[in-house]
Every structure is written in structure tokens, then in C-alpha cells.
Amino acid sequence: MSVNNAILFTLVTLLSLSINNASGECVASTNCKCVMSNGEGYDFSTIPPGPFNGFISSTTIENVIFYFHPCSDASLTVPGKNTNGCNSPKGISLCMYNATNNSSKSLATADKSSPVTLRLNSDPQIIFPFNSSDGSQRTVSIYFLCHHVIDIPTQLVVFNRSEESNFKLYLLSPNACKMAMHVAGLSTGSVLVIILFIFSGIYFLGGALALKLLRGATGWEMLPNQKFWFDLPALVRDGIAFTFNCCRVVSYNEI
Template sequence: MKQILNAFGFISVFIVYFTVQVVAQDVCVKKTPCSCEFPNGTGIDLSPIVAIEKSTFYTTQSFESKDKDAVYELSTYYYHPCVDVKPNVNSTSENDTCGVPLSICRHVNTMKLVNVTAGTYVKDSGTFNFLGQSNVSDFSADGRSIIYPNGPSSTVVMLVCSESANELHVLSLEEPNRIVLSFYSPYACMKQLEQPGRSLGSTLLIIFFSCVIFYLVLGICTKKFLMGATGIEVIPNLGFWSDLPHLVKDGWAFTINGFKLPARGPGPVTTPDPNSYDSI
């Protein structure tokens, strides 16, 4: 019997913990490759961009010195939110990986110094590098960025609320395996996507506390009017609730011990208490 009460106490604590965790969870859940929504109905939706410009890639460039002014890299980034589109890549290089529908691509040109006196550089044809697709992308918990995984690396597009037209910029190249771009757009602003409704956590809490209130009211009325209890004795199952902390503690100890009874200590063998673990 006591083992059952222990299990009941453990389950009660777990239910309360679960409901609290569900209520505390407040993340922007991905709805589509370019939209996410919070439990209160607010979120970000970039889908109107596709309706305006279906196949246009937004571009930005970065210029980096690689070898003490002897070698430079010119990188051009192409970004298309929401839908994977095959870019118009005119290249025959075997190292190019942008010949498939994608969301992010980079074209890297290398410029090498060939005449120091004249300051003459020669630029190669460059290579195209695949950086991410929308069908495997995910939003950050705060909804402020979209993460595009690509093997061991990833590309992050920060969404910046702006009143100006859609623009792409390079934000950070400090980590080569985690390039960070910023996309400025009026559609990157947080807005109300759906009317807020009752969340799962709120529903669970309402059900839980309704059951608790019903249990207390029914138990108090039964003990007071049918059993004549007074004072604190009107609380239903008072002995159980008083002993609940010890039951939960014993339940945890029983679980940690691999659901085994504790080892019997030294001493004379006596008849076990009918309410002890040894009697089960």
C-alpha cells in the first residue's frame, strides 16, 4: 500500500512540474520556412516577400585581405528567403555547389597581386559555395534569426525590423563555419499573426486546479456533514498529505536504488511491519 502511495506522490509532483514547464515555454515555433509564431499569436512572417519577388536573390558583398595585401577575397552572398530557388550560375568549375535549388549561396573571387610597383591584381573566375536551404532551416527561440545548417557549418540570417526596403548585409565573418548575415525588412517586424488563445499549459493548469478544488470541496463536505469532523480534521486524507513529503522522498530513494528494497541492516530478524517495504 505504501509503495502505491509513494508512486502517487511521485506522479503528482511530476504533473505539477510538467505543467509549469509547459507554461514557462515561450519560443517562436516554426510554422513555415519563413514564419514562426509564439503561443500568444505574435510572430514573424516573411512570406509576403515571395509574392512580391518570386525568384529575386538579395545580394551583399564583403572584401577581405588574406595575405598582407597580396591576396584579397571578394565574396558575394545571395539570399532568397522562404523558398529554395536555383540561381543562375554560369560556371563550369567542379568545385561549384550552387547548381541546386537553395536559399543562400556565396560566390568567392580571389584577387592576387602580380605587380607590386604598378599595384596590379588579377582576379580569377571564382567559385560558388552552397550555404543553406530553407527546407532544413529553423528559427531561433526568440524568432530573431533563421539558422541554415550545412554539414558541420551553418549560416545564420539575423532578421532586423526595418521600414526601408528589403536589404541584405554581412554581419559577422569571424567564425568561418558560422557566417552571420543580416536581413533588413519591414516583414521582419514582430506582429500579431493569430488571435491569442488558451495555450496547452493554461488548459492543463485549469484542469489540474479544477480537480484539486473539486477534491477538496467534496472531501470537506463529506467529512464535515457525514462524518462530523471539525477543525483541521475536515481536510480529506489528512494523514496522507501530512506524510506526502516523506512519501516523495521514499519514492525517489526507491527509484534511485533501481526499484529495489533497501538492504536489511544488522540485527535480530523480526516480523516486518505490515506497512513497511519488507512486507511487500
């Protein structure tokens, strides 16, 4: 293992121990975005593209390198490496390159990956299932870790292999941090309040203009339904008194 890889592994370990995770499940809205109940969440579509047609290359473990294209598919070409197995015209999202025999294998496309998930006391992750050469089901799990270290770009680190062909990767990026997610559109209550203000403006301004032009009203005479609005405070007072008297009308004869 090189010195640079050792430093990256150490950084991943420290981030894994110190990261402050969310206290609830992050519900996926796309395969690269999820939102928690408190309105915070993760959006990995802003991760900067890597140097190989947008692919981010990983560190090496046992002569294996991964190339990851977050959130969407593309065709991979790496100078000096046989990536014919990963340069599909339709595009891929994850490629595994084996330097031992100079071969590459397309593992998954973005639409075939699992949605980004975040459970209690875990890091946000995307899981890529694939079939190994012996036909068994294997996975590549990519965990996203937030860092704010200046001068360290987005890194993809192969952390370990728990069993044959099962890999765990960490993507370290400032764009992998938790953020406030803005929900598109307005709530029903907001829409109703806006409608109320619009119709109130039309009622008062339109009514005042109509009374001014049709009747030559001035001052308080321009208020539409003037008698009703002047009587409103008394009507409210009577309504409150009626309610506190248990809905019983009090007449002058009873006083």
C-alpha cells in the same frame, strides 16, 4: 569597406541595440514563420524577392557574397559571376560566392535549414549548417531585423565572421517586423456557440411556423412549448432558493 556598406553596418548596429524583442519563445510553424504565446509572431514569406531570380544579394566581406532565397528554393544565375555551383535544377536557398577565385557553393536548401527561432532577448533567425572544404561543420546565421525607413529596400548585410567560415548576416526589411498572427479555424467554444444559435433558431422559428400552419396559432401561442418557457423563471427562482438552502427542500409545515 565602401561608404554604403559602412552606413548599412551602422544601421544594423543601431537596430540591434534598439529593437524591442518579444518576451518569450516564438514557436516555429514553418521554416519561415513562428508564433508566440500572445498571438504575435513573424512571417518572412512576404519578403519581396530579390533581382536574381528571387535571390537577395548580400554586402561583401573578404570577397565573399551570399545569395539568399527566403522560404523556398530556386536556381541562381548572376550575370558576370560563376554561379554554376548554385544553379541546381532542384533549387537552393542559400549560395556563397567567392570573388577571389570566381567560384560558388550551394550551402543549403530551405527544407534543410533550421526553423525560424526567437528566444528571450534575441532577434528571429534562421541557421543554415553546411560542411566546409576541410569537412568541418560550419553555419550561416541569418537574423531578421525590422525597419520602417522609407526609401531603404530589403538589405542583406554580412555583419561579421566569428571564426573561419562561420558567418552572421542581418536581413533588414519592413517585412521582417513582428505582426499579429491569425490562427486558422475556430476554437471549440466558438463552434459550440455557433451550433447553439443555429439550433435555437431552428427550434423557435421552425416551431412557430409549424404551430402557425398546423394549429393556426397567433401571437404568444406560436411559441413552442409555451408552458415550459412561461414557467422557466419560477423554476430558476426555485433552483436558486434550493441551492442557497444547502439543497434542502423547505416545506410549508416548516415555515
